[in-house]
Amino acid sequence: MSVGQNSPNLAIGYSRVRLLKLFGAGLLLTLLCAALAFNWHLGKNITTFQIAACYVGVAFFGLATCKMLWTLISSREPVVFISRVGIRDTRLADETIAWSSVRDILIWQHRTQTIVVLKVDPLVAERFAGGFLKRVLSLMNRALGANGVILNAGGLTMDAETLFDTCKQYWAAGRSAYPGRSMAEPEPEPVS
Incomplete structure (x- = not known):
């Protein structure tokens, strides 16, 4: 693609498919951490450090999953704009x-x-x-x-x-x- 004075302005939005994949991965990681943190599998050989790390994982991946869900719901317009003048995100x-x-x-x-x-x-x-x-x-x-x-x-x-x-x-x-x-x-x- 040759870009010159007649180059078009580009508007790039979110991809629903990619956001759904990221949401699914975040949900899976949140559930995995929750299963270990809340001992849903009745494991006996889990250390206190591993349980604490899983609580942090639940908080982190849970927040990331909520943000991804919000982005999925609210993403209607483009977020990145590229023109001959510059770029805006x-x-x-x-x-x-x-x-x-x-x-x-x-x-x-x-x-x-x-x-x-x-x-x-x-x-x-x-x-x-x-x-x-x-x-x-x-x-x-x-x-x-x-x-x-x-x-x-x-x-x-x-x-x-x-x-x-x-x-x-x-x-x-x-x-x-x-x-x-x-x-x-x-x-x-x-x-x-």
Whole structure:
């Protein structure tokens, strides 16, 4: 796909099938942890640590399953918008990240999860830092090696590799709109 000045605006929403799979996996893990934590199988050789870990698992997977159910019920509109100007992920913020502020686009993989990471100017990254929970998650991702604005394709109609390729193409088209200068450089002031 060649992207240029006539490139279409893309709107990416949630995939019902993928969300149902994630919901099913979360429900299964919640029930498994609950079976061990509440001793539904009448096992005698379970340690206190294992029971405590299963209680944490019930809380974690239960909350994740509830969030997935809420997303399934309430997802009617697209959440990621890609245009010639930039990219906007309404799950992060309602602001558009201009392609001119993106320094690099990387694909990052940790075990089975693949995500797209946008390396953006520091001032732009500050706007997407969010509240306390988002900052903690950002620090955890940074410790794992994903430093930047994270676009998670989990549950979307577009997989991570396709999202990465699409972002790269639109980013390259945005860079070609300003030939002769780096995207990180400020716009030259007009001479009067």
